[in-house]
Amino acid sequence: MTLVSPNRGYLLERIEGDTGTMSWWSGQLTRVHDGLDDLRDAATSATGLPGVGQAVTSVRADAADLLAALAPDMAEAEHLSRVIATYADAYDRYAAPANAMIEEIELAHANWAQADAAADDAGRAALAAAYGTSALAIEATHALATEAIEARDTAAQTLDALWAEYERHHSGWDAAYGAALAALAAGANSTLTPQERSFLESLLASGDPAEVLQVWRAHPELHDELIEAHPEVIGNLDGIPYDVRGDANRSHLEALLAGDLPPDRRDDLEAIMRALNAEGLPRPSLISFDPDGSEQVTAAIAHGDLATASEINSLVPGMNSTVHDLAGWGESARELNASVGPGSATVVWFGYDSPDLLEEPQMGRAVDGAAAFGSYLDGVRALSPDADINVIAHSYGSTTAALAIGSQPDGHGVTAFIAVGSAGFPDDETVMHNLSESRATQVYATISEDDATARIGRATAPGHPVPPEHLPGVTVFDSDGGVSHTGEELPAATGHGALGPGAYLEPGSESFYNVAEIIRTGEPGTERQGEGSTKGFWDATNWWISDEFELIDF
Structure with a gap:
């Protein structure tokens, strides 16, 4: 049975990811952006090509069209590179430590479960002895029950501390993952302005519904555009x-x-x-x-x-x-x-x-x-x-x-x-x-x-x-x-x-x-x-x- 953290409900399972692969793709996208940037410089020069005649005029017009087409592609390549790099950094900072704790938490949970069962058995034995006439048996079983309960409580405290640390790591990764998805969703639609894209990212990166409502109310002028672009999200x-x-x-x-x-x-x-x-x-x-x-x-x-x-x-x-x-x-x-x-x-x-x-x-x-x-x-x-x-x-x-x-x-x-x-x-x-x-x-x-x-x-x-x-x-x-x-x-x-x-x-x-x-x-x-x-x-x-x-x- 997969364990679940007690306060935030996070599953105790490995958060998949490969920062090496993510960094490689981020670098590739950066190189794409740089290559497009060189092409933009050449197109910019071509728009000012001197001369007269249909051929020269056609070159200048084609260069202007190319510049217009390059802008969104360059912005998207830069955007994707930044999103992947940011998420890769967050994965190293939060997901990797959370993954490293899985075996430790499973062991601590098993120790607690064993201690809990032992405390239950000891308590039942003490209860049964209490109905007898042997004061020595009553005292002995009561002492064993007290010791077992203390061991169970200590195991529970250890497990609780590990869960709290795991939830801190997992929460940080969860927020970073949500922010990355928000950024990707916004970037996939070229009709969004930078302001609208930032608004969508802020909504999806919000920590809870109360924060979502606060962000939503702060930008009424952007509501219609976001609803039209992403009704399935809103x-x-x-x-x-x-x-x-x-x-x-x-x-x-x-x-x-x-x-x-x-x-x-x-x-x-x-x-x-x-x-x-x-x-x-x-x-x-x-x-x-x-x-x-x-x-x-x-x-x-x-x-x-x-x-x-x-x-x-x-x-x-x-x-x-x-x-x-x-x-x-x-x-x-x-x-x-x-x-x-x-x-x-x-x-x-x-x-x-x-x-x-x-x-x-x-x-x-x-x-x-x-x-x-x-x-x-x-x-x-x-x-x-x-x-x-x-x-x-x-x-x-x-x-x-x-x-x-x-x-x-x-x-x-x-x-x-x-x-x-x-x-x-x-x-x-x-x-x-x-x-x-x-x-x-x-x-x-x-x-x-x-x-x-x-x-x-x-x-x-x-x-x-x-x-x-x-x-x-x-x-x-x-x-x-x-x-x-x-x-x-x-x-x-x-x-x-x-x-x-x-x-x-x-x-x-x-x-x-x-x-x-x-x-x-x-x-x-x-x-x-x-x-x-x-x-x-x-x-x-x-x-x-x-x-x-x-x-x-x-």
């Missing part, structure tokens, strides 16, 4: 205002649909367009759209006005979800807005490659998705600092969201995290602490007593076996049928589905009603096992998850 850059992103992404989508596309890609894009064309106002907005950056086409659609909303909700799907589900999730999003009331806006976030059945037990898709979701949340907070940010995640979507929210002490600014039919939270000490003890984010969870899929998923997933319903501080609410505060009967969730009859997010169901009430008031709307509640095969008398997260069958 439409997906967290921190850019959502009305700008929505327009840029819709234009990008329409342009792609107007061209030639493989049948499967056209089907995906047409599914997004159908979701955008849903009836009602305000018009749904495509706030992110990436047709090529990952294995699946990814997108996020906002229903409601994010700029003015006081409650911003995000729906995160689970296993086997695709953009073909956007329309159905959009219906739930609009119903949620109506149930919460004025000031509610809901984003259907399909911004990651969801796992299939074989991938679901692992954490790979969640790790990638959590990085994208965390950036998205930071963007929401930067643009709407006074709004409540609520995350409603289903199945493996809750695993992904838990990793993102729990990776930071401030929960990326999330007010309420609501897990429905969770496939299990990650078995990670930092994530568990931040979700259950730091209390930056209030966590809510429900699982239907007829949801076998979620329970089996947790039991067979080495990376995410933790039932959120058992975490300290989590508010558990029912989805097994109930009665609203107005006396309306609320149907139960009868399986694992997110949408449709008997599903967690079906409008009118107890689960959906409780989600809306949590957003409105901070509390579920029905009592646990209250009037109308039903029992299923998987109820607590037959099947449960112990505090150690082990599956126990009757």
